[in-house]
Amino acid sequence: MSLIGDGLDAAVQKAFTRPTPKSAGAQMRYLVKQLGGTRAVAQMLRVSQRTVERYVKNQIKTPRPDLAARLEREVKQRWQPQVRARAKQKAASTGGIIIDTRARLGYTAPIGSTDQDRIRHLTVALPPQYAARLFDAQDQGATDARLQEIAAEALKDVYFQDGGTRAGSLDEVRFTDIEHLEFDL
Numbered sequence: 001m002s003l004i005g006d007g008l009d010a011a012v013q014k015a016f017t018r019p020t021p022k023s024a025g026a027q028m029r030y031l032v033k034q035l036g037g038t039r040a041v042a043q044m045l046r047v048s049q050r051t052v053e054r055y056v057k058n059q060i061k062t063p064r065p066d067l068a069a070r071l072e073r074e075v076k077q078r079w080q081p082q083v084r085a086r087a088k089q090k091a092a093s094t095g096g097i098i099i100d101t102r103a104r105l106g107y108t109a110p111i112g113s114t115d116q117d118r119i120r121h122l123t124v125a126l127p128p129q130y131a132a133r134l135f136d137a138q139d140q141g142a143t144d145a146r147l148q149e150i151a152a153e154a155l156k157d158v159y160f161q162d163g164g165t166r167a168g169s170l171d172e173v174r175f176t177d178i179e180h181l182e183f184d185l
Contacts, residue, residue, distance in 0.1 A: 003181055004147035005138055011097065011183035013076060015087035020072075020079050024063045027075045028055035034078050045070055091185045092132035098125050098184040099151065104177035117174060122159060130154035131185075148175055 021027045031041045038056065042049040045067065054060045063071060091097050099122070106117030133150050152175035160173060 002144040002147070003178055004134075004144050004151060007181050007183045008134060008138055008147075009076070011185050012084050012087050013079075015083055015185060016080050017083055018080065020075050024061060024068065024071060025055050025058045027071050028052055030075055031071075031078070032056060044074060087185055088131075088135045092128055092135055094128060095131070095185060096126055096128045097131035097134065098123065099154070100180070100182045100184070101178060102180040103175055105155065106174045117176070119177070119179070121180075122155065124155060124159050126154045126158055130158075148178075151175060 021030050028041065031044075032038055032052065035041050035044065038049050038052040042052045045052070047067065051060070055063070062068075102119065102121040104117050105120045105122070130150065130153075133154075134147060137146055137150055152173045155175060156173035
């Protein structure tokens with residue numbers, strides 16, 4: 001599970017203009033259309049081709065919970081790609097992204113400063129370049145640890161250093177023990 005990656009996906013999904021298909025049959029039909037056949041869908045969802053065909057014909061209506069979760073996740077990943085791309089482009093070029101988190105934050109600084117880690121609740125508007133870096137890293141398959149590093153760097157620049165106007169000797173921000181994380185475009 002990727003906490004930051006899932007948060008970025010959820011933020012982009014708020015930009016959807018139409019709801020995703022709700023019923024299992026409609027979701028299966030959508031995936032079959034997207035992937036070009038029942039065999040590809042069956043392999044992706046790790047079920048038999050016959051099972052996919054039965055969902056498509058509404059002979060089966062209620063998938064077991066693990067299949068329902070996989071089905072919904074795959075549909076959401078493919079739903080409205082142009083809308084998704086426009087939302088990412090806007091955030092990366094002009095809009096930026098808002099991060100709302102409750103996590104343990106601290107920093108490495110010269111001796112004598114108050115660099116103690118502590119749980120903080122922050123809501124910070126990150127500039128477009130950080131949105132671009134987060135989305136680019138996610139698109140390239142970056143690990144959650146890498147996404148967390150980018151988010152920590154963004155918080156260091158925007159929150160702790162206020163764009164370079166204070167705390168100039170700050171070396172590194174630690175962003176751990178994430179209790180809550182949400183992004184908004």
